Amino acid sequence: MSDPSLFEEDRTSVGERLASEALIVDVDGFEGPLDLLLTLSRTQKVDLRKVSVLQLAEQYLAFVNEAKALRIELAADYLVMAAWLAFLKSRLLLPPDPNEDGPSGEELAAHLAFQLERLEAMREAAARLMGRYQLGRDFFARGVTEDVARVRRVSYTATLLDLMQAYARIRTKDEFRPYAFDRVHVFTMEQALDRMRGLIGYAGDWTDLMGYLPDGWSHDPMRRRSATASTFAASLELAKQGQIEIRQSESFAAITIRRKAP
Amino acid sequence: MTEVFTESEKSLFEAPLIAEQERMVEAILFASADPVSVADLAARMPHGSDPAEALVYLRKRYEGRGVNLLRIGDGWAFRTAPDLGFLMQKETVETRKLSRAAIETLAIIAYHQPATRAEIEEIRGVAVSRGTVDQLLELDWIRFGRRRMTPGRPVTFVVTQVFLDHFGLESARDLPGLKELRAAGLLDNRPMPGSAAIGEDEGEEMAGQTELFED
C-alpha cells in the first residue's frame, strides 16, 4: 500500500507509464487472469507470501479499467476476476459483518496468495524439468536396436499312441488281402453239434457251456472266440430240438446247460 | 535351432550363473532402445534366472562409463552419460518446441498426478486447451489415469514411462524439488474458502499421491 500503484490516475513516472502500456499491449501474452496477477505481484518486489492482496486487487482493477479505456476487448474470465477482486477489496476494507456467513476477506486473500504462490511454484518446477538432461538432446538411447525377432517355429508332435498305432498299422497291413476263410482257426457249428451230441449224454447237472469247448481251442483268442460262438449256436440248436435246457442267471453270467429229462 | 532347443531344455534344470545372467541382461538391454521391465527380462531369459540381481551387478559395472544403466519406472535401459551429450550432435533429434501452456500443464500433471483437467485449470487459472493435452498425449508423455471417484467421475492424467525416460527420471518421486514443494504445502489441493466442491476431491487426491509414493 505504500507504493503508488501503477495504474492510479496520478502516476508520474514515464517509466511506469511505459511499463503499464507494455502490459496492456501484451495482454494477449498472459495465460489468464491468474498469470496477470502473478506478473502484477512481481512489481511489489516482495516474497509472494507477503504480497499485499489488497494492493494487487487495486492494480488489477486499474489494469482492467485501463483496458476498457483503450477499448481493448478483455476475455470474460478477466472480467470475472475483476468482479471477484472488487468484492474481495470491499471485504478487506469494510469491517467484518458478524451476521454474515462465508469466508472472511482475509481467508479469501490468503487463498489468492496461495494460488499465486502455487502457480509460481509450478512455473519454477516446469523450468527445472525442462532444464534437466533430456533424451535425444543430452543423453541418448541405443542407436541401432536389434528388435526381437519373432521366430515362428513349428513343433511337430506325436504321441506314443500315434507311434504304436502307426507300427500296428504297418504290421497288420499285410492282412488287407482278398477275403479267404481261414479254416484252421474256425470251429464250425456242425463240429460243435457233433461234439455236444456226444458229450451231452454224460452231463447230469447244470454245466458251464464253456466246458464244452474242444481241447486246444480255449487259449488262443481267435480259436476260443470261434469255438465259443459255434458251441453256443449248437446249444441253441439242441435246445430247439428239446434235447437240452439252457439257463443264464443274469446278463453276462455263465451260460449253463443240462440234458433235458427224457 | 537345435542349439536353442537344447539351451532352453537345459535351463529347465538349472539357472545360468549370475555372471552369465548379467551378460544376458546386458545383451537384451543393449539391443533395445526402450526400457525393458524385469518381468520382460525374466520372460526372455532361461528359466530360474534372477534379472533383478543381475541388474544390480550390471548397474555397478557401468557406473562412470560412457554408457550408464538407468532405471526408468519399472524398466531398465542403457543411456549415454549426459556429460557426453556434446559429442552427439549427429544423433540429436530436434523436438518440437512445447508451448508454455503445454510445459506448465505437463509439470502440473507430473507433480500433482493423478490430476484432472479441472485441477490443472484451477492451478493455472485458465482453461486448458484441447490441443495442449493432445500434444502431451501424442508425445506419449501423459496418459489417462483412473477416473476420479467424485461426481462426474472425471478422467485423470498421469505421466508415462516415456516421460520418465525423456527426463532421465527413475520415477515420478524423483521430480526435482518435489519434497520441498510438498513440504511447503504447494501440492495440496486447497479449496477456495467457502467452496466444498474441491474439498471432496482432496481425499482422493491425497490417496493418489500416497499410492504413488508408497512403493
Add this chain to the structure above:
Amino acid sequence: MTEVFTESEKSLFEAPLIAEQERMVEAILFASADPVSVADLAARMPHGSDPAEALVYLRKRYEGRGVNLLRIGDGWAFRTAPDLGFLMQKETVETRKLSRAAIETLAIIAYHQPATRAEIEEIRGVAVSRGTVDQLLELDWIRFGRRRMTPGRPVTFVVTQVFLDHFGLESARDLPGLKELRAAGLLDNRPMPGSAAIGEDEGEEMAGQTELFED
C-alpha cells in the same frame, strides 16, 4: 549445459585422458545407428584424441561381455555376443501333427533300430522320401547309427534321447511289444499268416536294441 561447455572448451587445449576418450568412444558407438570409422570418431571427439587407442581398451573391456565391440567394414560397432543371439528372438511355437509317413518311419526305426533305409522301405512297402528322414533328423528324434557291415555299408538310423524324452520312455526297450499292442486292441487283427514270424521279429528287435544300448 555449462558443464558441457567447459568440457569442450577445455578440450581445445588439451586432449582428454585416455580413460575419458574410451568413455567417449563408448557413448558414440552406442548411440550411433551405423558403424563409426576411426576417422569419424576423431572428427567428433575433442582435438588431440586418439580413438584408435581408445578402441583397443574398449574392445578389451567388452571381451566376453554380453555385447562385443566389433569391426564392421572400416567402422566399429557394438553387437550382441553371438552366443546370446537366442535371447533376441521370441519364439511362437506352432504345433503340428507329424505326417503319417514320418510317424511310420519313426515307428519302424524305434522298433527295429538300427534300421537302414532299405529296411524301412521293405517294412512300409513304399519308398521313404528324403524329406521324411530329414524332418526326423531335424527334430532330433533320430540320428545316424553305425553303418551296417553288409555290402554297400548302408547307414542305419536309431532313435535319440530327445525322442525318448518326448515320448516319455526310459529306453527304446520300453516301447510296447507286439503282444501289448495286440492286448491294447491296436493289433486286433487276425494273426499274420505264420504267426511264428512275429516271434522271430520280436527276437530280432531285441537284438537290435541291445546293440543300441551297448555303446
